[in-house]
Amino acid sequence: MSIMVVGSLAFDTVKTPYGEVKDALGGAATYFSLAASYFSPVSVVAVVGEDFGDEHLEVLERHGVDTSGVERVAGRSFRWGGEYSWNLNQRTTLFTELNVFEDFDPKLPAGFRKLPFVFLANIDPGLQRSVLEQVESPELVACDTMNYWIERTPDALRSLLGQVDVLVINDDEARELAGVYNLVEAAAAIRELGPSALIIKRGEHGALAFFGDEMFSAPGFPLEKVADPTGAGDSFAGGFMGYIAKHGEAGATALRRAVIAGSVMASFCVERFSVEGLCDLDSGQIARRYRAFQLLTDFGDF
């Protein structure tokens, strides 16, 4: 089944100890769409500027992504610049230019309103909610957010969370949103706000999921070379939602496998700069990396 994602298509300028790129294709919706495209059809809702050429949209379209919900307006696209520390564990934002995103007022094409799986990537919770209001009875809604919105627009965020099935955030965000350090306690507090499932991304340490009365832990894949962590969280979300949409359900078993599918896509993402690690993969590579996660974690009975 199909997924709709709303979020940024952007240009990133990134420096890591292993190289740098300038004005490279990036943005949460870009990473999400490419990662999800290996599992399910994806339709993207976003705004770009005149600098976002057909060649950029074609990267998405080449992966089957429906870009008819991408509005192109006068001005420059969203741009972000950042630099990673020597061990890749700390990121300094050098600049954030909202540009055309500043006046973004998402309008869903008619064909998008009945899409069953919805992912609201990290943008203003008010925009996330306005998208949700245009969708007719989706089967599952997931969203991301960040500290900026947790601090600046707590009411809008809480109102949104009441309408969301799955929240996908990182560990610092979970702690800040819940106001408690321990992740088990934080998860319980956050799920009280609405989401029946919470996925906590922990960077190189993997992900921790809470759903029903279950916990599920997925490791980060131990890679010998990580080129650029940018987009790992959005790629994770893409693989996660892609798996769920492909199987058309989000029961406990599907959620566990979806978390691994997300981890697989994140591990491909970080191996190369920009979206290169997510382009032109084949299903064999994805199945082999999934199998590598099984070998990494299997241990059997006592």
Place this chain on the structure above:
Amino acid sequence: MSIMVVGSLAFDTVKTPYGEVKDALGGAATYFSLAASYFSPVSVVAVVGEDFGDEHLEVLERHGVDTSGVERVAGRSFRWGGEYSWNLNQRTTLFTELNVFEDFDPKLPAGFRKLPFVFLANIDPGLQRSVLEQVESPELVACDTMNYWIERTPDALRSLLGQVDVLVINDDEARELAGVYNLVEAAAAIRELGPSALIIKRGEHGALAFFGDEMFSAPGFPLEKVADPTGAGDSFAGGFMGYIAKHGEAGATALRRAVIAGSVMASFCVERFSVEGLCDLDSGQIARRYRAFQLLTDFGDF
């Protein structure tokens, strides 16, 4: 089969956000022995002072630990004091008194020399080696170390590692020993020094094992309440070695399960202060926690 461990029996003064203890039973060999005792017979080699009373030895003996290799000499026992940060992730050492350990010259009782499984807890690599020289053809030798020895006695440590099958250290130690940040690269470099298997402890993030051409990742168990992280690493090593000694072999499958057994014992350790979390467990509790690790990590086929 039986395990011999050499290391400290000590008194710890520990403060965490959840309480404090003064001169509580501690020491690497204490945590190790108690954790291992649930799987296999354990014999301990250590030195204590006159302040280490029979009531302290009885904590070990009550768990079947053979303390005939514990020498009691004039002076005070090893003492350590430390305080943990609000989130338990940083530890400040307030004092370290080697006391009777300063002149420790381990002499193995005759009955200990043929014990098949040997664990050299974190002490001077010269002492670790002198113990190893008194052992007759052990089946498997594992050891721990710390940054202090990596920096101060690199030659003695390297010489020891050439005679060790399994090295169990934390991530910072692995990075420092290998001189490289990436853990996959660090593992390869460290295994060149001798150990065929390397287990990297990552605190709340679990453990990562390298053996043969395999990697294995175990999560830390997400606990709602952690009282005191002291001894977690030694409890891990105890559960790990205990499992291997119980099954009498260290093939790939046994190593994976041993890492989980270690993780189980570490999770019990941190739930209470001092060694309380490791005392008077029953086999049902251990089997249930192992099962909880299975539920935490199982995901099955793509």
